[in-house]
Amino acid sequence: MAEPSAFIVTRNLRKTFVMGRTRVHALAGIDLDIPEGTFTVIMGPSGSGKSTLLYLIGGLDRPTSGTLLVNGQDLNMLDENALAVYRRNTVGFVFQQFNLITSMTALENAAFPMRFAGIPGKERAQRARKLLELVGLETHLRHRPVEMSGGQQQRVAIARALINNPRLILADEPTGNLDTTTGFGIMQLLSNLHRDGRTVVVVTHDPRMLRFATHVLYLLDGRLVSREEYEASIQTEPTG
Amino acid sequence: MRLFDLLALIFYNLSRRKGRVALTAIGVVIGTAAVVLLVALATGLQRNATRNFAGITDLTMVQVYPKYGGEGNIMMAKPGGGAEQPSQTKLLTTQAIQELAGLEGVQMVIPRDSLRWPGRVKVGKLEAYPYVFAVDTEDLSVMGYELLDGTLKLERGTALIGESVAKSFNDPNWRPGQPQPEQPQLLGQQVRFILTRWTQEGTTVEKTIPLRIVGILKQKMGETDYAMVVRMDDLTAWNEWGNGKRINRNKEGYEMVMVKAKDSRDVTKLADTINNLGYQASTPMEFVQGINNFYTIIQIVFGGIGAIALLVAAIGIANTMTMAILERTREIGLMKAIGATNRNVMTIFLGEAAGIGLIGGLGGVLLAWGLAQVVNVLAAGYLASQAAMMGGQEAGQAAYIAPWLPLFALAFSTLVGLVSGLYPALRAATMVPVLALKYE
Numbered sequence: 148m149a150e151p152s153a154f155i156v157t158r159n160l161r162k163t164f165v166m167g168r169t170r171v172h173a174l175a176g177i178d179l180d181i182p183e184g185t186f187t188v189i190m191g192p193s194g195s196g197k198s199t200l201l202y203l204i205g206g207l208d209r210p211t212s213g214t215l216l217v218n219g220q221d222l223n224m225l226d227e228n229a230l231a232v233y234r235r236n237t238v239g240f241v242f243q244q245f246n247l248i249t250s251m252t253a254l255e256n257a258a259f260p261m262r263f264a265g266i267p268g269k270e271r272a273q274r275a276r277k278l279l280e281l282v283g284l285e286t287h288l289r290h291r292p293v294e295m296s297g298g299q300q301q302r303v304a305i306a307r308a309l310i311n312n313p314r315l316i317l318a319d320e321p322t323g324n325l326d327t328t329t330g331f332g333i334m335q336l337l338s339n340l341h342r343d344g345r346t347v348v349v350v351t352h353d354p355r356m357l358r359f360a361t362h363v364l365y366l367l368d369g370r371l372v373s374r375e376e377y378e379a380s381i382q383t384e385p386t387g
Numbered sequence: 388m389r390l391f392d393l394l395a396l397i398f399y400n401l402s403r404r405k406g407r408v409a410l411t412a413i414g415v416v417i418g419t420a421a422v423v424l425l426v427a428l429a430t431g432l433q434r435n436a437t438r439n440f441a442g443i444t445d446l447t448m449v450q451v452y453p454k455y456g457g458e459g460n461i462m463m464a465k466p467g468g469g470a471e472q473p474s475q476t477k478l479l480t481t482q483a484i485q486e487l488a489g490l491e492g493v494q495m496v497i498p499r500d501s502l503r504w505p506g507r508v509k510v511g512k513l514e515a516y517p518y519v520f521a522v523d524t525e526d527l528s529v530m531g532y533e534l535l536d537g538t539l540k541l542e543r544g545t546a547l548i549g550e551s552v553a554k555s556f557n558d559p560n561w562r563p564g565q566p567q568p569e570q571p572q573l574l575g576q577q578v579r580f581i582l583t584r585w586t587q588e589g590t591t592v593e594k595t596i597p598l599r600i601v602g603i604l605k606q607k608m609g610e611t612d613y614a615m616v617v618r619m620d621d622l623t624a625w626n627e628w629g630n631g632k633r634i635n636r637n638k639e640g641y642e643m644v645m646v647k648a649k650d651s652r653d654v655t656k657l658a659d660t661i662n663n664l665g666y667q668a669s670t671p672m673e674f675v676q677g678i679n680n681f682y683t684i685i686q687i688v689f690g691g692i693g694a695i696a697l698l699v700a701a702i703g704i705a706n707t708m709t710m711a712i713l714e715r716t717r718e719i720g721l722m723k724a725i726g727a728t729n730r731n732v733m734t735i736f737l738g739e740a741a742g743i744g745l746i747g748g749l750g751g752v753l754l755a756w757g758l759a760q761v762v763n764v765l766a767a768g769y770l771a772s773q774a775a776m777m778g779g780q781e782a783g784q785a786a787y788i789a790p791w792l793p794l795f796a797l798a799f800s801t802l803v804g805l806v807s808g809l810y811p812a813l814r815a816a817t818m819v820p821v822l823a824l825k826y827e
Contacts, residue, residue: 207724208821228728235726246721246824250403260725262392307725 153180154315154346155204160213162199162369173199175369176213181362183218183314186341187348188357190377191366197350198319200366204348205238205317206230217315235264239308241337243320245300247292247307253279253299254288257306264311271310278306282336298329305336316340318349322356334359388731397738401746404711408743411700411707415747416754418697419800423755423792425689428762431787433682435770437675446675447494448531449646449658451487452667453478477665478640487646490660492653497530498523498641500622502582504629508548508598508615509579510571513556517548517615521622522645529647532611537574537602541618546580547602548573551612573600580615584629594628697800700747701807708740708811719815720823729816736812737805744804748797755796759786 162174173196181187191197202208203215206222215222218237225233234240247256258275279288282302292300301321308316318337322330330353338359341347349356357363365377372380401408456475477483479498488496502519522530527539527547535550558568580596604611627633646661646668648654654672661668712719722732766785 202821205724207720207824208819228730231723231726231728231731234724240724242824244717246717246724248718248721262396263388263722263725263727263731265389265392267389268392311726 154183154185154218155179155181155348156214156216157204158214160200160203160215161211162196162203162208163211172369174203174210177369177371179364179371181346181348183346184341184344185346185361186338186359187346187362187364188360189348189350189364189366190352190354190357191350192352192381194368195366196369197352197366201317201319201348201350204315205240206234207240231263235260236311237313237315239311239313239316241301241304241308241316241318241321243323245292245297245304245324247300247303249292252289252291253284253295253303253306256292256303257310260307260310274310275306278309279303281309282306296329297325298332301325301329301333302336305333305340309340314345316345316347318347320351321349322351322353327355330356388727388734393734393738396735397742400735400739401742407707407711408746411703411743412747412750414700414703415697415744415800415803416750418693418700418803419748419751419796420693420754420758421696421751422690422693422799423752423788423796424758424762424786425693426686426792427755427759427786427788429682429686429689430789430792431785432685433679434784434787436678436682446651446670446672447648447654449648449654449661449668449670451479451644451646451661452669453640453643454665454667475665478638479642479644479666480640481637483640483666484644486664487644487661487666490646490657492649492657494647494649495524495529497645497647498619498636498643499645500619500626500642502622503626505583506625507581507583508556509581510556510573510576512558512560513568513571514559515552515556517552518610518613519615519617519622521617521619523619523641527616530645532616533605533607535603535605537600539602541601541616543618543621544597545599545601545618547604547611547616548600549604549612549614550606552614553603555613574603576600582625582628596625697803701803704740704743704804704807705811707743708736708808709814711739712736712811712815715815716818716823716826719818720820720826723818723820724824732818733812733816736815737808740808740812741801741805744801744807745797747804748800751800752793752796756788756793759784759788762786 157177157179160174160177161172164171164173175196177200189197189200199208203210203222204217206217206225210223217233220233222230222233248259251259254272254275257279258271261271261274276285276288279285279302282305284299284302284306287295287299287303290299292303295303301324305321316337321333321337325333334349334356337347337349341359341361349360363374365372365374367377367380454475454477484496484498487493499520499522501521505516506519508515508517524530527541532539532547537547539547541547553573554570556568556570561568577597577599580598582594582596584592584594586592598617604614604616606612623634646657648657651672654670655676658668658670658673719732722735723729727735763784763786770785
């Protein structure tokens with residue numbers, strides 16, 4: 148599986164949390180290569196470290212040890228400022244909780260990241276409107292999150308993730324708070340992004356999402372495992 | 388991030404929590420109002436004190452007296468009789484006046500002398516006893532004299548008279564029970580000035596001089612109130628008559644000279660220079676500076692008392708911002724996830740804290756301004772009576788808000804907000820994004 152030109156490369160990636168006196172190895176040595184333009188689904192029960200892995204790739208947290216390259220850039224070498232610029236320009240996040248700002252309209256929420264990129268207001272509004280049309284919310288531009296359904300909110304979040312035109316979309320349980328039909332719609336949207344040439348990494352524990360994936364990674368207790376190993380484990384100890 | 392976007396975001400964040408921002412800002416309003424009002428009161432006191440003082444004296448004037456040698460300033464009589472003048476003695480002779488006129492920053496030097504013999508002004512049966520002096524200048528307005536009526540132009544045989552003495556005529560033969568005599572009209576009138584001296588044998592000799600009063604000097608709590616001002620040549624002639632010999636200004640000099648500085652700021656320095664030349668110079672500026680120093684201390688103390696209220700408000704801001712950061716932890720995480728730098732986050736929260744300070748400062752300045760108006764209305768009666776007592780000066784304001792004060796108050800309250808926001812903003816900025824995002 149080692150492709151030298153892979154978009155995301157990790158080698159012996161570890162993340163250890165200290166909880167009181169015990170150390171929890173959230174990631175216990177991950178080696179993976181995710182090629183550019185793929186739709187990768189990371190499967191794993193809760194507590195398997197899949198979200199931790201996603202946040203490390205997204206530069207929202209730093210690994211305890213190991214190598215982490217995205218687009219040839221060693222994230223360990225970036226200072227806080229450069230990491231913020233990396234998140235701004237290279238990554239678009241989609242969260243389970245949507246994380247919209249409740250007092251802002253759909254348009255304002257979608258355009259929000261561009262403020263930190265120093266882009267003028269007019270241009271921000273134009274691009275946000277275009278992206279909201281793309282996710283099918285052209286009639287909801289002035290709606291606030293409370294006035295929208297979960298699926299609509301997640302669409303706003305996807306528009307926001309796309310606003311700075313990132314090459315990498317990271318989604319943490321994007322369908323976790325949605326019913327099945329709505330969830331499929333969201334996955335379809337993410338899949339379209341992949342088809343446009345973006346690299347998409349989605350973390351989920353819902354096997355129904357696998358049909359969209361070009362690559363699947365199984366994570367158990369902070370380690371990458373084979374599909375068989377994963378399924379055997381799921382059957383013996385079911386998780387929620 | 389663009390400055391406009393930053394400001395817009397700060398304003399937006401403040402506006403979505405109006406209630407809390409308003410409550411927090413009230414603390415700053417009270418603190419700022421306390422600082423502004425107390426400093427305004429101190430400034431008002433200062434202005435009333437210095438204005439009354441400045442009204443009665445010309446701050447550009449240095450009064451120079453001759454210096455007599457020996458210990459202290461007492462003229463030493465030698466045992467052999469005859470007042471021999473030691474070498475340190477500096478008299479205000481004609482040469483001395485030229486020396487003083489040549490000093491840097493001197494506009495003019497005006498000799499002054501007073502009548503050494505008793506004299507009284509008589510109008511009909513009524514008499515008054517002014518202090519008679521002359522200043523040797525054609526233009527008396529440079530002395531700061533103000534007319535109630537008439538002219539300042541003096542010719543030989545004319546005189547100006549102070550308002551107070553003009554109202555103090557009495558009848559030496561008046562007995563209790565008789566009606567008080569009516570004060571005479573003096574302006575333009577011929578009066579008799581009766582000069583008195585004593586011969587060696589002790590007999591009194593009187594000389595009556597006809598004088599015309601050409602001007603009445605406005606009362607201003609100064610030396611002219613009870614004075615009669617005449618021309619120097621008249622005065623010299625009267626003193627010579629009293630002494631029985633001529634006065635040689637080259638040797639005896641004048642009683643005093645007034646050195647007028649070009650600029651009031653140079654007055655203190657000029658007085659020092661003149662003292663170093665060996666004369667005795669004094670200036671009202673020293674006194675005014677003393678008053679100013681005193682009131683500056685009062686302002687600082689008053690401002691400090693007000694600042695305690697601001698300190699309490701600062702704690703309120705810090706508290707509000709800390710709460711805001713707890714509530715908005717996920718939002719902070721989100722901002723970081725979408726590319727806000729630590730500095731962006733820091734600036735936003737600092738800006739919000741400073742914004743609360745600024746809003747409170749604006750409210751405080753307005754409140755203080757309103758309260759100052761109320762105080763001034765309430766104190767107006769008292770100040771007017773005070774002013775009347777001080778000699779007809781215009782009544783001042785009890786609380787005076789100097790133009791710099793609102794600006795200072797705004798800057799200060801904003802700074803207080805900024806400083807209060809420092810710790811919460813720093814906390815927000817240094818949050819690990821992933822932990823902030825997961826914060827429940």
